[in-house]
Amino acid sequence: xTNHVHREAETTSFRRSLSIQWRVVKALLMREIITRYGRHxxxxxxxxxxxxxxxxxxxxxxxxxxxxxxxHHISAVAYTLTGYSTxxxxxxxxxxxxxAVEPNQALLFHRNVRVIDLFLSRVILxxxxxxxSMLVLMSLFMAAGVIDVPFNVMDMIIAWAMLAxxxxxMGFLIGGLTEFSELVERFWHPIAYxxxxxxxxxxxxxxxxxxxxxxxxxxxxxxxxELFRYGYFGDAVKPYYDLGYVAVVNLLLTxxxxxxxxxxxxxxxxx
Amino acid sequence: MIELREISxxxxxxxxxxxxxxxxxxxxxPGERVGILGRNGAGKSTLIRLISGSELPDSxxxxxxxxVSWPLAFSGGFQGSLTGLDNLRFVCRVYGASxxxxxxxxxxxxxxxxxxxxxxxxxxxGMRARLAFAISMAIEFDCFLIDEVIAVGDxxxxxxxxxxxxxxxxxxxxxxxxxxxxxxxxxxxxxxVLDAGRLYEFADIDHAFDYYESKxxxxx
Numbered sequence: 001x002t003n004h005v006h007r008e009a010e011t012t013s014f015r016r017s018l019s020i021q022w023r024v025v026k027a028l029l030m031r032e033i034i035t036r037y038g039r040h041x042x043x044x045x046x047x048x049x050x051x052x053x054x055x056x057x058x059x060x061x062x063x064x065x066x067x068x069x070x071x072h073h074i075s076a077v078a079y080t081l082t083g084y085s086t087x088x089x090x091x092x093x094x095x096x097x098x099x100a101v102e103p104n105q106a107l108l109f110h111r112n113v114r115v116i117d118l119f120l121s122r123v124i125l126x127x128x129x130x131x132x133s134m135l136v137l138m139s140l141f142m143a144a145g146v147i148d149v150p151f152n153v154m155d156m157i158i159a160w161a162m163l164a165x166x167x168x169x170m171g172f173l174i175g176g177l178t179e180f181s182e183l184v185e186r187f188w189h190p191i192a193y194x195x196x197x198x199x200x201x202x203x204x205x206x207x208x209x210x211x212x213x214x215x216x217x218x219x220x221x222x223x224x225x226e227l228f229r230y231g232y233f234g235d236a237v238k239p240y241y242d243l244g245y246v247a248v249v250n251l252l253l254t255x256x257x258x259x260x261x262x263x264x265x266x267x268x269x270x271x
Numbered sequence: 272m273i274e275l276r277e278i279s280x281x282x283x284x285x286x287x288x289x290x291x292x293x294x295x296x297x298x299x300x301p302g303e304r305v306g307i308l309g310r311n312g313a314g315k316s317t318l319i320r321l322i323s324g325s326e327l328p329d330s331x332x333x334x335x336x337x338x339v340s341w342p343l344a345f346s347g348g349f350q351g352s353l354t355g356l357d358n359l360r361f362v363c364r365v366y367g368a369s370x371x372x373x374x375x376x377x378x379x380x381x382x383x384x385x386x387x388x389x390x391x392x393x394x395x396x397g398m399r400a401r402l403a404f405a406i407s408m409a410i411e412f413d414c415f416l417i418d419e420v421i422a423v424g425d426x427x428x429x430x431x432x433x434x435x436x437x438x439x440x441x442x443x444x445x446x447x448x449x450x451x452x453x454x455x456x457x458x459x460x461x462x463x464v465l466d467a468g469r470l471y472e473f474a475d476i477d478h479a480f481d482y483y484e485s486k487x488x489x490x491x
Contacts, residue, residue, distance in 0.1 A: 003368040004411035005338040020367075027364030034357055035350050106349075109341045110365050111324035269282075269326060 021120075024112050028104075028121035047125065048132035051088045055137055058084045072207070074236050078147040082232050083201035085134040086163055086225045090199070091192050093126040093167035097175025098185040101268055108268065115265035116258075119175050123168045131160070151234030159228035162243065165250045166220045172257030179264035200225030205240035213240060220246045273299040273322065273339065273414060273444070278331030280317055291317045293468035294331070299444055301337060301413060306455030306476075307448040308483045309465035315448040316342075318465060319418050322446060337413035337444065343404070343436075351392035355383055355402045358391060359409065366410050373409035380435070381405035382428075401428065408435050414444035452480050 012020075037046040062084075063076040072079075100118050107113045141147045150156055177184040196202060198215070200222030205213045216222045223241040230239035280292040291314045299305055309315045319342045320326040321333065349358050359377055363370035378387060381401045383394075391399065415436065436445075437458050448465075449455055455462055462479035464471045466486055473479035 003363075003372050003409060005366050005368065006413075023367055024365055027361050030364065031350065031353070031357070031361050035352055038352070109320075109323070109325050110362070111339070111341065112365060266327065 020112050021114075021117065024114075024117045025120050025124065028107075028113070028117055029125060032121055032125055047129040048136060051092065051130055051133035052137055054088065055081065055084050055133060072204075072237075074233055075147050077141060078232060079229075081134075081137060081141065081147070082229050083225065085130065085137070086160075086221065086228060087196065087199060087201045088130040088133065089127060089160075089163050090167040090170065090221055092130060093123055093164075094170045094174050094188070095192065096122045096126050097171035098178045098188055099182070100175050101179055101264070105268065115179075115268055116172075116261050119172055119261060122175075123171045126171075127164045127167060131164075134160075150232045152231045155231030156228050157231075158243070159224045159226075159231060162246050162250065163221060163224040163228070166224065166246070166253065169250055169253035169257045172261050173253055176257060176260030176264045179267060180260075195219070195221075198222060204229065204237055206238040217242070220249045272301065272334070272336045273297075273446075274334040275322065276332045276334070278321060278328035278333060280314075280321060280326070281329050290468055292321065292328070295465075295468075295470040296331075297463070297470060297472070299414065299446060301444050302442055303461065304445040304447070304459045306459035306462040306479075307446065307465050307470070308450065308452055308455060308462060308479065309448065310450055310487065313465045314468050315450075315465055316418055318470075319416050319446070319448055323416050340407070340410075340412040340415045342416045342418040343407045349391045349399065349402070352390055354390055355381070355387040355394070358402070359406050362406050363410065368410045373406075377402075377405040377409050380408065380431070397425075404432055404435075412443070414446065415440065417445060417447040419449055452483060456480070 033044050033047065037043050042049060059077055059080045062080040097119055100122050101115055104118050107118075108115070138147075138150075142149055174184065174188055178188075198219045198221075200216065200219070205216060205222065205226055208216060217226075217240055223243070223246045226239040226241040227243070229237055230241075275295055275297045277294045277296050278292060279290065279294055281288045281290050283289075295318065297305070307315060307318065317326070321328055323339055323341055324333070324335070325341065353361070355377075356374075359373060360370045363373055381387065381398075381404075383398060383402060386394065386398060387402075391402070394402065417436075445458070447455060447459060456476065459476070462473060462476045464473070464479055464483045464486070471479075471482060473482065
């Protein structure tokens with residue numbers, strides 16, 4: 001038999017650690033996909049079919065009942081699509097990170113599986129699902145001629161990446177905190193819900209009075225959505241955003257998120 | 272070589288910090304079979320988890336210059352909705368081993384037949400244990416960690432496990448924890464006693480047993 005795990009050096013180089021971590025995260029990803037979506041019917045495609053169904057429903061509701069677009073001379077469908085897709089990124093990613101350790105605790109018996117890997121695999125899966133769902137819907141609507149092609153794709157990519165970074169950092173932070181107290185999980189759901197008005201998805205900053213706008217733009221998501229929409233609609237909208245500010249907030253969140261996960265993993269005992 | 276350098280582990284309880292492992296040092300050379308005797312609650316399982324690296328010590332250092340297994344024959348960690356094969360794939364991926372290479376052995380050894388491709392939640396406890404042991408043997412390590420005696424399935428399967436572990440892998444290092452001194456005498460080359468978190472090493476295996484027996488008598 002040749003399935004022998006070898007080990008010669010007493011210390012592990014950074015490159016080797018990185019390759020081990022990627023191997024473990026990949027294994028967790030595969031496991032999570034099969035556990036959550038199974039092999040029946042469309043299987044893995046549920047990863048983005050599920051958020052797609054959500055988005056389509058919201059697009060229909062919003063364009064039927066409060067036609068924001070028309071009063072601002074932009075497509076209601078495109079407006080909702082660019083808004084609700086971003087909500088899924090942060091809401092699903094952070095939501096999936098809450099109490100992520102407990103169901104996988106037994107896996108920590110394998111030395112290379114660390115608490116951070118459990119979070120990483122969930123973050124990657126959720127961001128991947130939300131991104132695929134957005135891409136598929138955008139392409140479908142564009143191909144069907146329902147919405148126009150984007151004005152500046154690069155701005156959209158940058159905005160999406162900053163949003164994904166925020167979601168990952170918050171996922172570590174909130175997910176890590178739920179290991180200290182389950183109350184965090186209970187409080188997170190209403191907080192996430194009431195965060196919608198300041199998430200930038202519902203209204204553009206330029207439509208708001210200046211004092212409200214300054215409050216909304218304190219939230220990194222609002223800044224990202226502004227840029228994302230500017231990338232899509234171009235000069236049809238007037239965006240307000242500060243990427244430098246978002247980067248600083250994201251860095252602080254990443255730092256505290258990783259610190260909380262590190263502290264949480266010291267508390268976790270394999271069963 | 273595995274080297275534990277004055278490792279300690281404390282757990283928080285309602286009554287405050289409790290020291291479970293207290294400044295334990297141990298060296299295990301390649302091919303050595305070390306038995307660790309201890310009563311229930313002596314900290315055996317904690318020590319095994321610390322050696323395996325699934326838990327980190329609060330102080331001290333563990334140096335591993337040989338590959339170390341996870342604690343055998345551990346049957347947790349199986350996702351009920353995944354098949355036995357999925358669980359094998361997962362473990363192989365984590366250790367960077369090939370599941371194609373491991374499959375024939377696991378099929379043959381676990382005797383699960385068609386059930387290998389059924390969700391683990393349909394397994395009986397005996398089937399789970401067989402799968403766990405087969406997967407444990409599918410990946411090779413320089414040192415195997417064994418928590419308690421492997422009492423898996425019927426006597427025939429038990430013998431099969433013993434043969435696989437103690438005969439076919441006689442060149443490997445092993446650390447076996449148990450409260451059963453007969454078992455350790457059978458398979459180990461050296462024995463230690465874990466008592467209230469402290470590890471006592473003995474040059475001679477019989478001295479370890481004498482000490483363990485005397486400890487048991489004083490408390491019962």
